[in-house]
Amino acid sequence: MLKHNLLDWDRTLVWHAFTQMAEYEPFVIERAEGCVLVDIDGNEYIDGVSSLWCNIHGHRHPRIDAAVREQLEQVAHVTNLGASNPTTIRLAKRLVDIAPPGLNHLFFSDDGATAVEVAVKMAFQYWRQCPDPRPEKTCYVALGEAYHGDTIGSVSVGGVERFHAMFRPLLFETLRVPAPDSYRRPPNVAPDELCRHHLAELEKVLAEHHRRIAALVIEPLVQGAAGMIMHPPGYLHGVRELTRKYDTLLIADEVAVGFGRTGKMFACEHEEVVPDLLCLAKGLTGGYLPMAATLATDEIWNAFLGDYSEGKTFYHGHTYGGNPLGAAAALATLDVFEQERTLEKMPAKIARLEEHLARIARLPHVGDVRQRGLIAAVELVQDAATKEPFPWAEKRGQRVCDFARTQGVWLRPLGNVIVIMPPLAITLEQLDKIMEAVEKGIPAATA
Numbered sequence: 425m426l427k428h429n430l431l432d433w434d435r436t437l438v439w440h441a442f443t444q445m446a447e448y449e450p451f452v453i454e455r456a457e458g459c460v461l462v463d464i465d466g467n468e469y470i471d472g473v474s475s476l477w478c479n480i481h482g483h484r485h486p487r488i489d490a491a492v493r494e495q496l497e498q499v500a501h502v503t504n505l506g507a508s509n510p511t512t513i514r515l516a517k518r519l520v521d522i523a524p525p526g527l528n529h530l531f532f533s534d535d536g537a538t539a540v541e542v543a544v545k546m547a548f549q550y551w552r553q554c555p556d557p558r559p560e561k562t563c564y565v566a567l568g569e570a571y572h573g574d575t576i577g578s579v580s581v582g583g584v585e586r587f588h589a590m591f592r593p594l595l596f597e598t599l600r601v602p603a604p605d606s607y608r609r610p611p612n613v614a615p616d617e618l619c620r621h622h623l624a625e626l627e628k629v630l631a632e633h634h635r636r637i638a639a640l641v642i643e644p645l646v647q648g649a650a651g652m653i654m655h656p657p658g659y660l661h662g663v664r665e666l667t668r669k670y671d672t673l674l675i676a677d678e679v680a681v682g683f684g685r686t687g688k689m690f691a692c693e694h695e696e697v698v699p700d701l702l703c704l705a706k707g708l709t710g711g712y713l714p715m716a717a718t719l720a721t722d723e724i725w726n727a728f729l730g731d732y733s734e735g736k737t738f739y740h741g742h743t744y745g746g747n748p749l750g751a752a753a754a755l756a757t758l759d760v761f762e763q764e765r766t767l768e769k770m771p772a773k774i775a776r777l778e779e780h781l782a783r784i785a786r787l788p789h790v791g792d793v794r795q796r797g798l799i800a801a802v803e804l805v806q807d808a809a810t811k812e813p814f815p816w817a818e819k820r821g822q823r824v825c826d827f828a829r830t831q832g833v834w835l836r837p838l839g840n841v842i843v844i845m846p847p848l849a850i851t852l853e854q855l856d857k858i859m860e861a862v863e864k865g866i867p868a869a870t871a
């Protein structure tokens with residue numbers, strides 16, 4: 425296979441996600457080892473964004489590789505529709521055991537968007553067949569700038585204008601409350617007032633509309649695709665209390681923040697919150713295979729039980745849902761968390777990242793640096809005093825990432841926000857290299 429053929433086909437045949445194909449420059453990774461990616465020319469890059477937020481223990485981890493191979497010796501695929509297999513069942517038990525208490529049942533699908541789609545549909549159907557049915561509960565509450573995936577249901581609860589505005593005529597009704605953004609606060613709201621302010625805003629919406637609200641959907645602690653918007657402490661806990669008070673199901677979308685990213689296995693644990701539905705994907709298989717899970721409480725599960733003729737079945741499914749190869753990778757990923765004591769090793773890495781960010785915060789055109797666990801963001805602005813953004817078409821974030829690539833570091837920005845979200849297995853030395861590339865790239869890209 426000639427290299428120029430590959431590049432040509434990549435430019436002209438492959439329609440890349442979230443990519444303007446008129447200007448796409450191929451970036452072709454042939455292999456990887458640990459936290460290092462190798463392209464078809466043999467150039468090496470530290471993976472600074474975990475293969476788009478899903479890799480956990482590094483690429484080609486021997487234990488996960490072996491688990492997938494062993495599963496191949498058994499069976500590659502078994503349908504989830506009225507059938508099962510031992511690996512998938514074991515994974516279900518393992519996830520229920522580590523999830524916040526009370527989430528005792530789970531539905532497998534294959535991506536983050538489908539995990540959310542499932543939760544949204546379950547919530548809708550729940551209110552039609554729970555012991556005291558409330559069929560008028562058909563609309564949702566979601567946060568400003570929310571991102572929950574790209575299928576139409578998950579776009580309906582999404583709120584990123586640039587991605588979602590185009591599709592509005594196709595979407596179902598969602599009430600939107602402003603995101604509690606620790607950097608861009610409303611005028612006259614002090615940092616220590618932010619949580620209370622936004623909970624009061626939410627309560628207004630719930631008080632007025634709760635009779636027709638099925639569920640509230642939230643990315644706990646950090647709104648990823650929005651540009652790593654970080655919520656003030658206490659907000660998630662307050663949202664849980666308000667949703668209880670107003671008979672609204674809480675859907676926690678931990679697709680990005682789950683599996684250790686924030687320093688605990690699940691972000692909800694930071695505020696001792698148990699949602700009614702919990703969506704997991706990205707890190708579930710360590711970044712190996714597409715797999716997702718939607719966990720549900722007994723109360724929700726019970727509402728779907730009945731005689732076949734009652735029609736309470738959840739008529740939803742995906743051909744590859746619960747795929748055994750994915751389940752094998754997921755079980756091995758959880759094993760590695762224990763064997764390598766991944767979470768216990770995080771505080772040192774989190775602290776090192778914090779040191780780098782403190783230095784970068786002082787550079788001109790850095791409006792904000794923010795961090796939660798091993799999720800970090802550096803927001804570039806035209807004017808740090810007024811927070812005036814750079815026009816998005818200037819692609820300042822991308823320019824920093826382009827520079828980083830010349831330094832052997834791969835990053836992908838969100839507009840003017842540089843995202844640093846390495847595999848949890850990243851070493852301190854690799855973290856230093858990533859942050860040095862960002863530090864040098866900012867003056868180069870904002871001059």
Ligand SMILES: *Cc1c(COP(=O)(O)O)cnc(C)c1O
Nearest residue numbers: 535536537571572573648679680
């Ligand atoms: C990535 C993401 C999704 C969508 O997951 P896919 O696997 O890309 O469909 C949903 N919610 C959040 C919070 C995400 O970050």
